[in-house]
Amino acid sequence: MKKRITFLDTTLRDGEQAPGNAMTPDQKLELALMLEEAGVDTIETGFPASSHADFLATQMISAKLQTASFATFSRAQVKDVQIAIEAGGVSDRHLVMLVATGSDLHLKNKRNITREQGLAEIREAVTYAKQQGLTNIAVGIEDASRAEYDYMEAMTRVSIEAGANQIILADTTGYATPSSFGSLIQFxxxxxxxxxxxxxxxxxxxxxxxxxxxxGILAGADEIQATLGGIGERAGNTSLEQVAAILYYKGDDYGLTTSIRLDKLYTTYLMLQECIELEESRMQPLFGKYVFSTAAGIHQQGMLNDPDTYEYVKPVTLGRERQLLVTRHSGRTIIRHLLKEQGVLFTDDEINHLYEKFINKSSFCDDLTTFTQKLKDELELQKAEVGAI
Structure with missing residues (x-):
């Protein structure tokens, strides 16, 4: 039996923290409902203690979600937990995530507290959350990938003893490598x-x-926290759609499965793009403008014979479509293909003429309807000239 990996989407919190990514509560609600439809297990609504907007977004989203759980972000402080409860209430669907300071670097240079003070914060905040009736309490260890193992163990044990039922390990600065992060998860x-x-x-x-x-999940983690399109601070976060697609295509190899509906993610991403005016990428995996497009003649010939020759990830899986484009790297195959689709008869000499006129010196064309019409018009002109002679 495959192990089911859950996804917590943090687009609306961690993703929004990056410059230019601000969203209104209404936009967050719309995206949250789309993420729910796409099969996301838990949707992080924001940091209620940080702003009225995040408080309101939490209220709105928690009231509308039907199948997904929701999470709120808090510091390991009682006052933050109080505000998170005011915004999202006390229920089995509310995951309260408390961020704790993991590395000595952060303890000294960011927080100016000792390890003992850090442990006391965790114990007090988790105990309070448990006393309020919350059943899902997570402690997220910030900068875990640069923390010492002995302190990580102490933080973990204190968290569980106080009532937490989830530990989140954050590679906050992108410091880890797969081998080191896998070892941390195993530990x-x-x-x-x-x-x-x-x-x-x-x-x-x-x-x-x-x-x-x-x-991390191959080493024993149960959940991936990620953002749509990988948006987030600095270079961003784990891309939700990329990991979900890997598990879709490689799930049998790994013995893992998820509830994510890949065909629903692209439309959600387009909505996100619109909300935050995110620039379109040409080659971003899965979501880039041209990732399911081919222009090189050798590739087009192979794909027209059998799409599997150059297409492992299927566009239909993502709710997208395959495109054949025309550039100077295209060959005669694309011309033959387009004319055959229109039922137009042609000779090899005519194909050579069309290639020299429209492709050999061409730069780029993504409007195949217009391009096909040009081919047909040129053929008719040629035939008319031959008839006149």
Whole structure:
């Protein structure tokens, strides 16, 4: 039996923190409902103690979600937990996530507190959350990938003893590599046992956000925290759609499965793009403008014979369509294909003429309807000239 990996989407919180990514509560609600439809297990609504907008978004989203759970972000402070409860209430669907300081670097240079003070914060905040009736409490260890193992163990044990049922390991600065992050997951799993949920939260500063998250679940994590399109601070977060697609295509190899509906993610991403005016990428995996397009003649010939020759990831899986484009790298195959589709008869000499006129010196064309009409018009002109002679 395959192990089901859950996804917590943090687009509306961690993703929004990056410059230019601000969203209104109404926009967050619309995106949350689309993420729910796409099969996301838990949707992080924001940091209620940080702003009225996040407080309101939490109220709105928690009231409308039907199948997904929701999460709120808080510091390991009682006052933050109080505000999170005011915004989202007390229920089994509300995951309160408390961020704790993991590395000595952060303890000294950011927080100016000792390890003992950090542990006391965790104990007090988790105990309070438990006393209020919350059943889902996570402690997220910030900068876990640069923390010492002995302190990580102490933080984990204090969290569980106080009532937490989930530990989140954050590679906050994109410091980790797959091997080091996998070892960290294995270490924490050995401490918490099988009944405590372990989550990954990886950043993409070295381009390893997806690889580290994947290694994390292979090492024993139960959940991936990610953002749509990989948006987020600096170079962004683990890309939700990329990890979900890997598990879709490689799930049998890994013995893993998810509830994510890949065909629903692209339309959600388009909505996100509109909300935050996100620039369109040409080659972003899965969502880039041309990732399911081909222009090179050799590739087009192979794909017209059998799409599997150059297409492992299927566009239909993402709710997208395959495109054949015309550039100077295209060949005669695309001309023959377009004319055959229109039922137009032609000779090899005519194809050579069309190639020299429209492709050999061409730069780029993505409007095949117009391009096909040009081919047909040129053929008719040629035939008329021959008839006149």
């Amino acid at each position: 924490i799993r050995s401490i918490v046992g099988p009944d405590i949920k372990v989550s990954t939260h990886c950043h993409n500063d070295l381009g390893l956000g997806v690889a580290n998250a994947l290694e």
